[in-house]
Amino acid sequence: MDIYDILTMIGGLCLFLFGMNIMGESLERAAGNSLRTLLGKLTTNRMLGFLTGMVVTAVIQSSSATTVMVVGFVNSGLLALGQAINVIMGANVGTTVTAWVLSLSGVEGDSLFIQLLKPTNFTPILALVGIIYYMFIKDSSKKDIGLILLGFATLMFGMDTMSGAVKGLRDEPWFTSLFLLFKNPILGVIAGAVLTGIIQSSSASVGILQALSVTGAVSYAAAIPIIMGQNIGTCVTAMLSSVGATKNAKRAAYVHLLFNIIGTLLGLILFLIVDWIFSPAILGESATYLGISVCHTLFNIICTAALLPSGNLLEKLVCKLVPDAKVPEQTAELDERLFATPSIALERSRTLTGEMAECAALVLHRGVECLQNYSDELAAEVRELEEKTDHYEDILSTYLVKLSALKISPADSSQAAMLLKAIGDLERMGDHALNLVEAAEELNAKELSFSDTAKEELAVLIHAVEEIVEMSISAFWHNDLEKAYQVEPLEQVIDDLKEALRVRHIQRLQQGLCSVETGFIWSDLLNGLERTGDHCSNIAGIVVDRAHHDMNTHEALRSARIENENFTQQYKEFAYKYRLK
Numbered sequence: 001m002d003i004y005d006i007l008t009m010i011g012g013l014c015l016f017l018f019g020m021n022i023m024g025e026s027l028e029r030a031a032g033n034s035l036r037t038l039l040g041k042l043t044t045n046r047m048l049g050f051l052t053g054m055v056v057t058a059v060i061q062s063s064s065a066t067t068v069m070v071v072g073f074v075n076s077g078l079l080a081l082g083q084a085i086n087v088i089m090g091a092n093v094g095t096t097v098t099a100w101v102l103s104l105s106g107v108e109g110d111s112l113f114i115q116l117l118k119p120t121n122f123t124p125i126l127a128l129v130g131i132i133y134y135m136f137i138k139d140s141s142k143k144d145i146g147l148i149l150l151g152f153a154t155l156m157f158g159m160d161t162m163s164g165a166v167k168g169l170r171d172e173p174w175f176t177s178l179f180l181l182f183k184n185p186i187l188g189v190i191a192g193a194v195l196t197g198i199i200q201s202s203s204a205s206v207g208i209l210q211a212l213s214v215t216g217a218v219s220y221a222a223a224i225p226i227i228m229g230q231n232i233g234t235c236v237t238a239m240l241s242s243v244g245a246t247k248n249a250k251r252a253a254y255v256h257l258l259f260n261i262i263g264t265l266l267g268l269i270l271f272l273i274v275d276w277i278f279s280p281a282i283l284g285e286s287a288t289y290l291g292i293s294v295c296h297t298l299f300n301i302i303c304t305a306a307l308l309p310s311g312n313l314l315e316k317l318v319c320k321l322v323p324d325a326k327v328p329e330q331t332a333e334l335d336e337r338l339f340a341t342p343s344i345a346l347e348r349s350r351t352l353t354g355e356m357a358e359c360a361a362l363v364l365h366r367g368v369e370c371l372q373n374y375s376d377e378l379a380a381e382v383r384e385l386e387e388k389t390d391h392y393e394d395i396l397s398t399y400l401v402k403l404s405a406l407k408i409s410p411a412d413s414s415q416a417a418m419l420l421k422a423i424g425d426l427e428r429m430g431d432h433a434l435n436l437v438e439a440a441e442e443l444n445a446k447e448l449s450f451s452d453t454a455k456e457e458l459a460v461l462i463h464a465v466e467e468i469v470e471m472s473i474s475a476f477w478h479n480d481l482e483k484a485y486q487v488e489p490l491e492q493v494i495d496d497l498k499e500a501l502r503v504r505h506i507q508r509l510q511q512g513l514c515s516v517e518t519g520f521i522w523s524d525l526l527n528g529l530e531r532t533g534d535h536c537s538n539i540a541g542i543v544v545d546r547a548h549h550d551m552n553t554h555e556a557l558r559s560a561r562i563e564n565e566n567f568t569q570q571y572k573e574f575a576y577k578y579r580l581k
Helices: 003-030 032-041 046-060 063-075 081-094 096-106 112-117 119-136 140-171 173-181 185-199 202-215 220-233 235-241 247-277 289-321 336-340 342-372 376-404 410-445 452-478 481-511 516-548 553-562 567-577
Strands: none
Touching: 003 046, 003 140, 003 202, 046 063, 046 081, 046 289, 063 081, 063 202, 063 235, 063 247, 063 336, 063 342, 081 096, 081 247, 081 289, 096 140, 096 202, 096 289, 119 140, 140 202, 185 202, 185 220, 185 247, 202 220, 202 289, 220 235, 220 247, 220 289, 235 247, 247 289, 336 342, 336 376, 342 376, 342 410, 342 452, 376 410, 410 516, 452 481, 452 516, 481 516, 481 567
């Protein structure tokens, strides 16, 4: 084996790892909505959780990615620790699919069917179809399919290149001696764990072992302990992802580690007993692609079958290892670990935006109460709620901007943009609610008050604003286009009310029924309430945007008038409902 073979081997390894990464990311994007649906179906049912973990891992081709995803779910409160344990166990079985796909490289035979199974014969066709999809089709979902095919072709080409380059090692005495050394099961486990820990993918390390098997120097006695060690090495990614996470997220990562350590110890003991008592001849034979796939699958299935019923014991054990803090910790609102599955991260953002909307509605309601019946306690509550909306806006905008920078589908990108627009309007609604409190404080401090007539008129406007807030938030949360169309007529009524109240107040000033000082406060109140209606109109416009797949809110608001055949009738109904005496 010369320097050129070494360079070829390195190049093949790089292509193999790159292809696996590209294929996994593309599969994940393509399966985004399905992953969201699977998450929604997760229950405390042990078998359902196990099957979910297995399917997700088989789809995205990485148990490490699934486990990191699970740690993120637990950290965000989306999954309980007990649910996470079942998913993690399923992931260990799901990851064996990759080895079976890679074992196609070891298929040998002269029949047409066997030849068609060989990757060197069909991957060029997949690569051709993939490049056509990727370069010439605009549909993003089709582009993802193209990348999946290109990624698969790349990893199989890399596998074939790597296998061809290492064939020369069969004549190298030091290489043969190295794998004779790995016949010591302890050294084999350590070697598998270290290799997998470095490249952070058990699927990739199994592929490398399969590629090395073409030398004939890798016996089953050496391969099996290495496979066991790979399960421990793959825990590195999850352990790193749990740094800075909540206690339960750390526990999920520890479950992954303990599960694989206990499984490896059980497997190692069983392996040593069988070797000592029976000394099967197969252990001395050279491992093959298919043989390694079989060993990898059997080991993970046996470990899972042995430990799945003891999930509750594992949960208790990790709770002892990672005890509860004396001061209860808060669940992380948003977790960047969820970026591993952008569709789930987006769904979490949408949920938090819904919480922000509820907070914005509540702060307006409390602000109105404070204006009508002032108290220091109410004012303090409104300020606390308004700060909460500011906090939501800060974390959501930062999170969504980072999420948008990832490789996500156009549909997800559009959804992220819609959420960014919505949180801006919700935050401003909180600001206008705070203005109500500031007006109430000024009236209270200066011992001023509006006339009874002014209070009655203001109450009409406030009721209209409270209804438009409830209506717009409901339309946004339920994606209700019909209700969104009703917002614009009411917003027009609020504009008219504001103008009417302004004119009436001027008339009272001229008649000496109101003071100039209350006039300034009155004007600020009208402006704040009218602008709240404007922000509700923007939120309804987002719903219309979503229906038309358009980002132009002004155009959406215009279409809300043009396309809504009932606009005039709805306007008349709202105008009558909120008429002034």
